[in-house]
Amino acid sequence: MKIKIKNLELEIPILNASGPRCTTEKELLDLEDSLSGAVVSKSCTLEMREGNKGKRYWDCETLSINSMGLPNLGFEFYGEMSKKVKKPYIISVGGLSLEDNVTILNHFLTLEKKVGIELNLSCPNIIGKGQLAYDFDCLEEYLTEIFERVDISKFLAFGIKLPPYFELTHYVGVYMKISKFPIDFITCINSVGNGLVIDYEREKPVIEPKNGIGGLGGSIIKPVGLSNVYNFKKLFPKIDIIGCGGIETGKDVFEYFLAGASAVQIGTQFHKEGTGCFKRIYEEFLEIMKSKNYKSLSDIKIIP
Ligand code: RRO
Numbered sequence: 323m324k325i326k327i328k329n330l331e332l333e334i335p336i337l338n339a340s341g342p343r344c345t346t347e348k349e350l351l352d353l354e355d356s357l358s359g360a361v362v363s364k365s366c367t368l369e370m371r372e373g374n375k376g377k378r379y380w381d382c383e384t385l386s387i388n389s390m391g392l393p394n395l396g397f398e399f400y401g402e403m404s405k406k407v408k409k410p411y412i413i414s415v416g417g418l419s420l421e422d423n424v425t426i427l428n429h430f431l432t433l434e435k436k437v438g439i440e441l442n443l444s445c446p447n448i449i450g451k452g453q454l455a456y457d458f459d460c461l462e463e464y465l466t467e468i469f470e471r472v473d474i475s476k477f478l479a480f481g482i483k484l485p486p487y488f489e490l491t492h493y494v495g496v497y498m499k500i501s502k503f504p505i506d507f508i509t510c511i512n513s514v515g516n517g518l519v520i521d522y523e524r525e526k527p528v529i530e531p532k533n534g535i536g537g538l539g540g541s542i543i544k545p546v547g548l549s550n551v552y553n554f555k556k557l558f559p560k561i562d563i564i565g566c567g568g569i570e571t572g573k574d575v576f577e578y579f580l581a582g583a584s585a586v587q588i589g590t591q592f593h594k595e596g597t598g599c600f601k602r603i604y605e606e607f608l609e610i611m612k613s614k615n616y617k618s619l620s621d622i623k624i625i626p
Contacts, residue, residue: 323335323608323611323618325584325619327481327506328506329436329479330412330478330479331410332360332410332585334358335575335584335585336357336359336575336586336607337358337412337564338361339362339566340364340365340412340414340442341365343597344361346395347406350403351406352597353409355597356598356601358409358600359585360411362412363400364393364394364400364414365394365414366396366400366413366416367392367396367417368426369396370394371393373390374393374530374531374532375530375531376529376530377528378390378530379529381593381594382540384542385539386539387519387536387537388447388536389529389531390447391447392416392445397413397430398429404434404437405435407435410438411438412439412479413430413437414439415440415442416442418451420464420468424468427441427474428472431473431476436476437477438480439474439479441480441482441483442482442512443464445512447531447537453485455485456485458499461496461500462499462500480504480507481505481506483510484508484550484554485510485515486510486512493554494557497558501557506562507564508564510565510567511546511547511550512566513537513539513589514539515537515538516535517538518534518536519538520534539589540568541568541570541574542568544568544569544574546567547565547566547569547578548565548578551563551565551578551581551583555581555624562584563583564583564587565582565586570603572604572607572608573610575603579619579624580623580624591603
């Protein structure tokens, strides 16, 4: 079940989401050895970061909440890993400023192995910073500078990771600001930002940073992810959409394809289950394809 996103050739359209289990060398090499279609790194910054302090991840059957605060080993490490990753490698870039992102992206252009880039415009958990992709004017200015100062066309593929939108006019707002840029893919959605989960017995939030406020994932966010994929695909029929949010089974993957995704990413379920989730979910997906007598991804027709 191959898919090509610009020059990114994925043998399997199921990838890890940037975030869980993709920060260290061991984690990235475990992904390399798994049945995921690519290795996607944790979002990286100019300097390495410890991230937010205290308990910063919690999950239950249907829901996760995190306030990791962008812990990562610094962009140079993720560039070096391109020597060891043989699969398609997508580096998530989450620099804390425009200047940082320009430096990081230009560095990744010098790597011997070509990489894909997913520019994270939607981290909800940086203390003192809002999510860039919710500020439409800023978003346009930001991308203008990036496209002027980095030769984006030289990456295997260049995509942006967006937060969820909840208002139909917001999809159009984003469209007006980003449609002029030659973006190859949009990954949606990042976690549903600024949720709060409280443990009534302990009378405390389940995570500690930011008074317990964090990004939500897990199966409860799947309808939001599906809607974002569907609405962006309608507006951007030529751009590949990578769907993310609440995928646990092959059935969920199939639903994301029906909504318009070209590939999908797994976050919370990967955190819970480890790399085995890719094989299991892919096999479940193949079973569904077989039961419907579909031979390739192009047999799946997007819902009207
Ligand atoms: O590290 C995080 O706190 C984090 C990031 Br960068 C992100 O993009 N999404 C998220 O839920 N957590």
